[in-house]
């Protein structure tokens with residue numbers, strides 16, 4: 001197959017982990033006979049510096065001319081004092097909205113070689129296998145009015161029935177292909193948007209009689225994620241709750257640097273990015289864990305291009321390098337050998353080039 005991929009490295013460790021993902025994808029292209037064309041463009045702080053906007057039209061054009069988008073991370077102290085419309089994060093929010101990427105899929109699965117790095121007991125962490133389905137283009141991030149004066153500030157939480165229906169349907173479809181359980185997380189004891197959310201889940205569940213549904217308040221869900229994460233299969237929730245719960249869930253796997261994500265719309269077009277941020281504290285030091293970016297690239301192959309075997313090969317290669325005892329500094333507690341970002345990527349590519357690599361599908365989300 002021939003595909004064009006827009007690459008938006010962004011800021012901090014974004015360029016380091018994106019470069020790693022591209023190396024892995026080039027190795028896949030060689031092995032499976034695909035051609036990937038790369039269209040590099042700026043987003044976030046890098047775009048603010050060059051174009052004075054966090055999402056320039058040039059970047060939108062590059063993405064529109066591509067089959068999928070691969071993104072690193074945005075943000076950093078250099079731009080933290082910027083006005084809201086000039087913040088790197090605004091570029092990320094705008095690109096999600098522009099392309100209507102309403103479904104943010106964040107799979108969380110225990111990695112056997114990293115159980116020693118999980119803050120949870122091994123017997124709990126090792127059975128974790130869930131997907132967080134986060135609504136990404138509405139809610140508190142986008143609601144109007146959004147404004148600030150000297151003595152007061154306003155953010156607005158709005159959800160329409162249609163916005164809730166489409167994300168809830170995404171979660172039900174996914175649960176059908178997994179263990180058949182959806183946990184809808186809200187704050188229906190306080191928020192009107194959550195009451196509508198809960199009502200829509202109740203209505204939509206009539207179409208999915210084979211799926212078990214439970215409702216959980218977000219504070220209780222945050223507690224349960226740590227005490228009994230095995231109880232979750234598919235979690236569906238609104239934008240901000242999903243942001244918070246996914247960082248919390250990520251550390252069960254040992255590190256935020258492990259968690260990939262896909263942000264997709266109904267026709268399969270998507271943006272793929274690690275869940276983590278630009279990690280300014282380790283940027284430019286060849287220390288970042290590239291796994292989340294590499295596994296996000298695997299999600300792209302599977303979800304946007306239907307390349308299931310190729311995605312499975314990448315997931316297997318990353319796991320195999322960890323099984324062989326290699327990791328980056330964020331996972332030093334696992335007892336594995338700490339190597340640089342570059343060395344880790346070289347190891348992954350060596351695994352991919354070994355004919356024996358098993359094309360084992362680790363994450364189940366499509």
Ligand SMILES: NC(=O)c1ccc[n+]([C@@H]2O[C@H](COP(=O)([O-])OP(=O)(O)OC[C@H]3O[C@@H](n4cnc5c(N)ncnc54)[C@H](O)[C@@H]3O)[C@@H](O)[C@H]2O)c1
Pocket residue numbers: 013017072073074075076077089092256257258273274275276277278279280281282287288289290292328330
């Ligand atoms: N999707 C995104 O682009 C995204 C996501 C989250 C935060 N951010 C932005 O990133 C900046 C920094 O935010 P933060 O510090 O709160 O969150 P962060 O995710 O960047 O970092 C949190 C901690 O995790 C570590 N970490 C994160 N990714 C890692 C990796 N791949 N390998 C090893 N260690 C890793 C960092 O070193 C840091 O100690 C902010 O400007 C924030 O807005 C961007």
Ligand SMILES: CC(C)[C@H](C(=O)O)[C@@H](O)C(=O)O
Pocket residue numbers: 075089092093243275277
């Ligand atoms: C950087 C920020 C705007 C973003 C979000 O909150 O969505 C990030 O935390 C994420 O999880 O992708």
Ligand SMILES: [Mg+2]
Pocket residue numbers: 243244247275
């Ligand atoms: Mg986040």
